[in-house]
Amino acid sequence: MSTLVLAAYILVWPALTAVVLAVMCSAVVKDYRAAKKDNRSVV
């Protein structure tokens, strides 16, 4: 495994974490908006 590949292998996971977190935050905002629109609790 070359140095660059190893570096990418180590750093790709925090990048994936950041992307998934962004997706979840966006979805949670939608959940809150839908709940507010229907006048109900989000959970």
Added chain:
Amino acid sequence: MFQLSAVTTALLLLAFYGFTFLMTLSIREKKENVDGFMVSNGAVGFGISAASMTATWVWAASLYAAASSGYTYGVSGPIHYGLWGALMILCIYPFGRHFRRVAPKAHTLAEVMHARHGRSSQLILAVSNIVGSVISLTANFTAAGALVEILTPLSFLHGVLIAAVGVLCYTLWSGFRASVLTDFAQLVAMMVAAALIVPMVFFATGGIGALDQGVATLTTEQANFFSGEAFLEQGGPYLAAVLAYAIGNQTIAQRLFAVRQDRIKSTFITATLGYAGTVIGLGMLGLLAVMVGLQPLNGDMNNIIPQMASEYLSPVMVGLLFIMVIGSLSSTADSDLAALSSLVMTDIYGKNLARGKVNPRTMLHIGRITMVAATALGVMFAVSNFNILDLLVFVGALWGALVFPVIASFYWDRITNRAFTASVLVALVFFLVARFELLPLTGVVALVMEIAAAIGAAVVFGFMAFGLFGKRVGFSVGAVAGVALLPLILGFLRDYPTLLGSLVSYGVSTVVCVAISMAAQERFDFSVIDQRVTEFQMREAGTPPEPVEAAR
């Protein structure tokens, strides 16, 4: 090693648990609905559900164990912990969608087994779920004590008590609803920390320039991405446990029954990616630790992450790491409390003590008393130095033995209560013989065990394929896996009793369950489950449990 001051620690913990408690006030109802207390309204949105599933599955032990795996097995170590843990979430969702279709108003899997088979099957599953959640709760309280002890001037006992009281305070009133809501905030803290800490430590240890020197310190096995040693000792047993842990954990079942029915797939795929990124990423700290030659404090692998943070990060980032671990253990502990309360409310009180004549007020009291009792039990085990994780060996085997009977009971109308119960008990006996070598693993005994293990491996791969691609592919993959693995397993797996025991548990329960079911002539009508598994408390008019979109 750098430590946070007592005042900083107190402020961080007060801010964390104070904010979490305030969040739950926003959803608190004077009279909580018992079904809402256990599974919310059965229509929780994708974002909240995915965040909750991820936060629940990432617990303190998974962060430490991934780093420990990276330190021990090198390059492939974090994968052999985090990837299989992520697959547990991924592989259960196809079955979860079917569970939900069969019993849309269920609260626990054991409750469905009660409707499908009767009391003995229900109680075997419920008790295994309860023991598993108590173990998890204790492990999280222990992790809180250990973290506080190593990173602050406070003692182990302080850490255990603060985490226990903090989690109980915000979960007690609204139960599962509070757990799901607060999971999102805890997840944000966790994932932000994970996304920042790993690259910061990577560059602080020298970045790309230091990698060549670091790789030179690894052994041949540690530098090999396809290390056989890492797979057989870490990855294999964990891969074998993929379906077992998913079936044995009420925290997953609760979320399957709580999320909007049309959002199960997206929720669980997103949670799989979130778990993989966070846990494998933090596992890389273990790999970096071995490359820089770090020696774990007192030889304890659980100290790797705090040591790396203390060595290479600023005090502010150490504070963020502290909150990350507190967030991970709190989100799992509150889920365990919600799981335990729903199991006792539904499976002990609802289906056995009250025998269907449920008083919602009494049921809610029982749920809250369960939470208090479980917290006390968890604290007691944590401070008494009782190594409760030893119990996980037995519970894991019980979950493995339950995989085939539980999943097949949702699809195959011939499985009987007798087949379910007998298969689990016989599989447990075989597991004990294989795992603890109660009989010498030689000759005929070893041969029988290895054949059972090959069947077990076929069941694991077959079920995974069956869930994702359907019956025909599932049977084909199972058959091919069994035939292909048998010559590899014979004469070889007897030297790896941990992996052998896990696979034997699957294989024996499958063979016994199928044999007894085929001998009986009973046929089950699945449509009666929906009539037997219902809400315990009617909702107020105007608050339907499913939105229109979900019912389509």
